[in-house]
Amino acid sequence: MTLPSLTIDAVREGLLSRRFSARELAAEALRFAEAENPKTSAYLRFSPERALAAAECVDRRIARGEDPGPLAGVPLAVKDVIVTKGVVTTCGSKLLARYVPPYDATAVERVEAAGGVILGKTNCDEFAMGSSTENSAFGPTRNPVALDRVPGGSSGGSAAVVAQGTAVVALGSDTGGSVRQPASFCGVVGVTPTYGRVSRYGLTAFASSLDHIGPFARTVKDAATLLGVIAGRDPMDATSAEAPVPDYAALLDGNVKGLKLGLPLEYLKGLKGETADLLAGAVESLKSLGCQVRDISLPTTDYAIACYYVIATAEASSNLARYDGVRYTSRPAVESFADLYRETRGEGFGAECKRRIMLGTYVLSAGYYDAYYLKAQKVRALIARDFARAFEEVDAIIAPVSPFPAFRLGEKVDDPVAMYLSDIYTITGSLAGIPCMSVPCGSTTEGLPVGMQILTRHFDETTMFRLAHAFEASRA
């Protein structure tokens, strides 16, 4: 069993044919991941006790002749903004360096109930704020494809472990592109489902109206299987949807001939270089599969960055108010009650979190609320309307993920506006709350992966996966 080439199906087949036990696989996966991790620092820590206990539970189910679950024995990783009972969860922040959650996120519970084996927690930008994983208080993660480059962010660690082969699949979170962009940078599949498709219970809140948990995998099928496990209504998250969850993995093989695909003119006009060439090549592949491709327009695209950064920072400034040094954060030595809040937060938060808290507080402050926050919510409605209109004409939208492939560590840290602007292709789908994913569509001459984005109607992950699966097969 070689971890880097394992799939969910291969693990299942190995277990059921008794070639290896779940415990043997977990022990080997932990050994391999711990040995390989220093190259990338993608894992922040491992959870061997929990992993081995979960694996033994799978072995017992198999011994009793029970179905061991759709993720039976699958070694996987979880982004460190998703809480795990008894396993330190830092959110990439110094403030939570020693935080041990007293409960599991719903997605974590569901993954383990399905037989999944959590090897450890992965690095990310502090409180998921960033596009490179360089904003982690615990140091950056390196891209396994090119070690001098970033893995993207904020779920850089989860993308990296899947690309590096130190996990079969991983959970990440996406607020404005934090699953899709690192998936593109690392050459793996990354999915942001419909808003409400997956419970956010236990996902540390950044911007509640934009936060999603989503899967990373090396194949479309594995991503579909993992989403199927974590999706569905959860009473603990009032925004989680009642809509039934289709068997995504079983619906992958449908025909894509005649599917109508839209290419947004506004996205392509600024796209340059090899990223543009690779996307054009991908569109040709889709045409040869029998898809009908046409140009579409999403006229409010130009306003999406401003809209997103008003809403996301406003929500963040409110959500991050809870880190006050009283209940679960570290606390510096202070004399007065007023200093307790100010000093805890001043010492604890990194530069990007402070920037966003300040921005969000400013746009919500007296006299500015209407001009910024309310205005942004109205523009958001127009962005969502753009997509709704486009989906009257097409079944799916094809788009870039990032304007450029993985950049070098340190290359962009000093220019926050440039970093924000690079989120343009991913934040529009986030604002509309529609499902979107990144699927690898080739590499540059330097060998850097580039992803293609697929976006579909609310709750139509099935079409998205089917198209991605056909595309993946056409490139194999």
Add this chain to the structure above:
Amino acid sequence: MKLTEKEVRYVADLANLALTDAEVGKLHADLDGILEHFDKLNEVDTSDVEPMAQVLFSAGGTSTLREDRPRQPLDNQTALANAPQPGAGYFKVPKVIER
């Protein structure tokens, strides 16, 4: 300039964020650049648009609340386990009211 240094310090107070002078200077420049970009929003005519406060406001069933049933809460010890300064079953903080 979109905002003054004094405003930066005022917003930091609202956010309960202690900042060094160097941080105030850097944030002043950063916020100014970002707020300048935010002005783009004024180009959009939103006169007849309802603000999007809910993501799937028209899709049924997303705002359902769970049944209000009593459940066992976290026990005292578990709730205090991560506290920087627990004491006598409570979260301790510096004295709030001086007598």
